[in-house]
Amino acid sequence: MYQQIHHTLEELQQMTNPLEMFYYKGNIELLQSQKVSVVGTRHPNQYTKNFTFQLSNKLAQANTTVVSGGAMGVDAIAHKASKPYTIMISPCGINHRYPKINKKLIEELEHTALVMSQFEPNYEATPYSFVQRNEVVVALGECLVVTQCDLKSGSMRSVEFALKMQKPIYVLPHQIGQSEGTNYLLKEGLAQAIYDIDAFVQTYSSKESFLQTSSSFLNYCKSTPLYEEALKEFKKELFEAELNGEIQIINGRVQLL
Structure with a gap:
């Protein structure tokens, strides 16, 4: 059964239209933990899969919560690797488990971690609700990590939010011709590359559980x-x-x- 939270979270004051109410299932106390947002393509290559899992898992071991959007690919890997230190922001109402391919994962997160939505419980996802979901994901994290993405993608829209909120942006370095979105961010000096996972985790690790x-x-x-x-x-x-x-x-x- 879902619950509601009526409170303007400090992190969400950075949004264009700060939210004052959420529906949720799971451990709401994770909102008070240190958080890092991790996003990326729905079709990651093996290099990205390995990196995303290692990074998210080590963040969780350091008591830092991983925030993502529950999508296929990078999002799902990040959630799986960081349980129970993970928060999923849904693009639809809390009564829907979207995407269906991640239904079992989402059900598990509802019991062991936290699933949240700003939409009415029976609301179905729309193109714009994904954009709204992305803004919340970015706002909750102390920084944004994009492990792989194309130039025209939802992850790059998340980058736009991060830049507006003046959040640090980190990416995984890729070969030329791969992950053109993250390579562009490095080229333009808009993001920092993560060459050492342990060093990055140490920067954003929580001192206590x-x-x-x-x-x-x-x-x-x-x-x-x-x-x-x-x-x-x-x-x-x-x-x-x-x-x-x-x-x-x-x-x-x-x-x-």
Whole structure:
């Protein structure tokens, strides 16, 4: 069953029209973690497949959440490699699992990670909803990684959003004649090449496991602490737990539900 979140996320203030409401399934607390957006072609070559998997997997091991759009190819690889540290932004309503070829993956993400949509639950994808989805994917990440793309592609539209939001853009270096989109970005000085995955991951790694921190917060709440004390120690976790209906505030104290 989906849930709603009515809150203007700080990251989404960079959008042309900031969103104030989402539908979601899964672990909403991932929104408070450090995030990197990873996108690319639906038809990656083997070199790109290997790189995307390694990069996404190592980001997850470093407790950094990978944000992508759930599409075939690079998106799906990024999600699979980074579970449970991954967020999928859907181009349609939360009641649809699109594309159908990724249905099992999306179902898994709903239970182990996070799937989000700004559209009404039964809304079907349209050409423009993909563009809107791409903008959210870019906005949530601290930077944008494009592992392979053509010059005229949805990934290049994501690059446009990243440039407008002044996000750092990274690409995988490809041979001449391959991935013309990313090679163009390098040629024009609009992106940096990732030559060392470990060095890149170290730059965007989270110092602590957000999922472990969240678990620690719930354990902390078992002692029914004062609300003001909990607010000082776990401000973000307190906010998300209230949204999720996991806690209640009674007589100035935090209680688990």
